[in-house]
Amino acid sequence: MNSVTKKWNWENSIATSKLTRLQEVTLTTLLANMPKIFFGTSFRRLLYPPIFSQFGRAIDIEPDVKFYGTANIEIGDRVKLNSGVRLNALGDKNNRISIGSGTTLERGVDLGTLENSSIVIGENTYIGLYTCITGYGNIKIGKKCLIAAHCGIYGNGHIFADSQLAIADQEVTKKGITIEDDCWLGHGVTVIDGITIARGSVIGAGAVVTRNIPPYSIAVGVPARVIAQRHTAGNNREQG
Structure with a gap:
């Protein structure tokens, strides 16, 4: 491939990207705030699919839901996105955001991929009010998880070893997170970069998870520590 062809392909790719972004902005601007009473949900279901990587059936999108980079967003069936x-x-x-079928994102949930990264949320998972999930590393949340309000799941961390250099000018970790x-x-x-919370685990309110959590564990505190296993915990209850 010669330099002229490479330049043409690059310019064509940029033009396609700009056109895709224009279509996205136009549709979402027109439809994002259309109330349900004026058939907003129906219009969004009808007109949104072409601008998304995947757009399933019976998706319920309330007014004031913001999308950026819809060509990289996959939404399964019966997903609920609140205002x-x-x-x-x-x-x-x-970049990729994928939301599994039957999942609910409550009001104010913020998902953001930063650079060559993905956020994948499994089926029938619930993400509570004003939870933030973002990072340079890949983040994966499994099926049938319950994430309560105001959680922070951050797939990167700042390196600050050099005191002569501003923290913002140093590198970041990109290990990713698996729940x-x-x-x-x-x-x-709060879950920091590089953590795996294994299947069936419960993390108590306000905990900061700084190390891996084994399967079916109950962990509490700052930093979070395992205090019991679910099969030996009797009738313990943890408030969400």
Whole structure:
């Protein structure tokens, strides 16, 4: 491939990207705030599919849901996106946000991929009010998880070893986060980069998870520590 062909392909790719973004902005601007009473949900179901990577059946999108980079966003069947949700997959052609069928994102949930990264949420998972999920590393949340309000799941961390250099000018970690199936994170839990919370685990309200959590564990505190296993915990209850 000669330099002229490469330049033409690059310019064509940029033009296609701009056209796709224009279609996205036009549709979402026109439809995002259309109330349900004026058939807003029906119009969004009818007109949104062509601008998304995948757009399933019976999706319920309330007014004031913001989308950026819809060509990199996949939404399964019967997904519920409440008012104030923001999905941002702009910035890199390899960015990806995928929301499994039957999943609910409550009001104010913010999902953002930063650079060559993905956020994948499994089927029938619930993400509570004003939870933020973002990072340079890949983030995966499994099926049938319960994530309570005001949680923070951050797939990157700042390196600050050099005191002579501003923290913002140093590198970031990009290890990513995995939360396996059937996990429950209580209100205000924070999960830092590089963590795996294994299947069936419960993380108590306000905990900061700084190390991996084994399967079916109950962990609380700052930093979070395992205090019991679910099969030996009797009738313990953890508020969400």
